[in-house]
Amino acid sequence: MLTAFARAFKTPDLRKKLLFTLGIIVIYRIGTHIPIPGVDYRAVQVCIDQASTNTGLFGLVNMFSGGALLQITIFALGIMPYITASIILQLLTVVIPRLEALKKEGQAGTAKITQYTRYLTVALAILQGTGLVATARSGALFQQCQVANQIVPDQSIFTTVVMVITMTAGTACVMWLGELITDRGIGNGMSILMFISIAATFPSALWAIKEQGSLAGGWIEFGTVVAVGLVMIGLVVFVEQAQRRIPVQYAKRMIGRRSYGGTSTYIPLKVNQAGIIPVIFASSLLYIPALIAQFSGGTSDWKAWIERNLAQTDAPTHIVLYFFLIIFFAFFYVAISFNPEEVADNMKKYGGFIPGIRAGRPTAEYLSYVLNRITWPGSLYLGLIALVPTMALAGFGANQNFPFGGTSILIIVGVGLETVKQIESQLQQRNYEGFLR
Incomplete structure (x- = not known):
């Protein structure tokens, strides 16, 4: 297996794709630790250290964001809005004849549906960002934490709007990073970022x-x-x-x-x-x-x-x-x-x-x-x-x-298998030996 990794990095174009993917992953992980304006970072860390987070309600979104949700960072929403938008568009394709016709048009129709998915992702990010800010302001994001109400000291409308805009922009940036991996890297970009978010926890x-x-x-x-x-x-x-x-x-x-x-x-x-x-x-x-x-x-x-x-x-x-x-x-x-x-x-x-x-x-x-x-x-x-x-x-x-268990193990294994298959196909085009012997 180590020999296969060495062969992958010895191939120039495959090495570029792997290094580009690793670079995007590093940028994504840095973004998950940058707090948004208007949040008292010390109060957030105090509540997290007390292990009183309401993971029962926000656990799924927190997992998909790599722990960024409960730290209220610029990538707090992660890729969850994009996943939700993709599922909604996939369901609407069966119901709405126009979307079904676009799906059958091939690459041009798929590009149009992808554009609709982006618009819906931004709309969902605004909705979810507003809900997260409201939850943080009320102190309901953390249970039994003495400083939960101090997470957002300034509760003015201007600060709230800035926080929502920042998280929405972060979601759009995550979507862009995922598409960059898909175009220039290895594997499906959104799946890779999902894999990294879960593995980080x-x-x-x-x-x-x-x-x-x-x-x-x-x-x-x-x-x-x-x-x-x-x-x-x-x-x-x-x-x-x-x-x-x-x-x-x-x-x-x-x-x-x-x-x-x-x-x-x-x-x-x-x-x-x-x-x-x-x-x-x-x-x-x-x-x-x-x-x-x-x-x-x-x-x-x-x-x-x-x-x-x-x-x-x-x-x-x-x-x-x-x-x-x-x-x-x-x-x-x-x-x-x-x-x-x-x-x-x-x-x-x-x-x-x-x-x-x-x-x-x-x-x-x-x-x-x-x-x-x-x-x-x-x-x-x-x-x-x-x-x-x-x-x-x-x-x-x-x-x-x-x-x-649950969602995490299914995504980890599924994305891992798919990525290995893509690297294997890239190696077979040049060495005909495969990724894993």
Whole structure:
């Protein structure tokens, strides 16, 4: 593996891409530590040191920002607005005929949809930035912190507007950095920045588990968590790479004196066809009631019920709803992202057929049947992986930043595999040996 890395850096153009990607990553990490104007940095650090952060409500966004959210830096929102905008545009493509037509136009249509995604990202950044500033001003960003109300000393309208504009500009800058990596670096830029944001929280989270442990100075808990994490990484790699290959045969055609077709291929249907999207959907949906209860004034029975059953991640009601929402969104996203009828029509148009299955409607029904069967284990796998942090809270006494589980491990493994494949393809064009032997 070290030899493969050495070969990658010996190739001039590949070395430039790798160094450019590393440079953008350094700039991104520097930006996550620069506080925005109007924030008392010392008060923020005092509240963070007291470990009283409300990670149950803001944990997902804080993870995607590499810990910048709770420190209220210029990159506090991270890439979460872009992820949300991309998901919304992807869902609207199925609903709005105009967007569906743009998607079918090829590169020009994709560029137009990307432009819409940028506009929506800025709008969401303004909305989320306003919510974060309001939360910081009220002191609700940190619980049981004596100086929580002193995080934003100047609560004038001008200061608030400057803070929101700064975070919005930071989000636009993060989006630009991600697109630079995609164009001039290695891998998908947004995925790389997401990978770095999550990986940056691993050392502190692991060390916090060690500090909170009581057996042999916390080293037993630390070693157990690392061992469980390695096992989970192996399981996630196995499931993420698993796929059902449906064989497809193309009929031979004679055009003039030449014959075309007659080849055999397959349709790869992944076990986890939906990826990480169902977990993000389920987390976001469960955060909405807790967010409404937090900003509603006074005390009431419904607010107390939400804080007791939905705001607490280890509550039985939260666990059950979270699990079933992941299963529901897994089937929902697969249904809107993979169209068996369109695939069957394309196969029929080019003379392809599945052996033993008639072309047309029978092929679409067969694809739907297979897709539903493999989505069940994929959705159950997502639900179980997402619940690992909650089980860690009870089993190890770990904090809510337990690294090996849920959204973090799925993104780490998925982006890592995709980046390795891209480097491998670059090396195969020159050395024909691959990245990993």
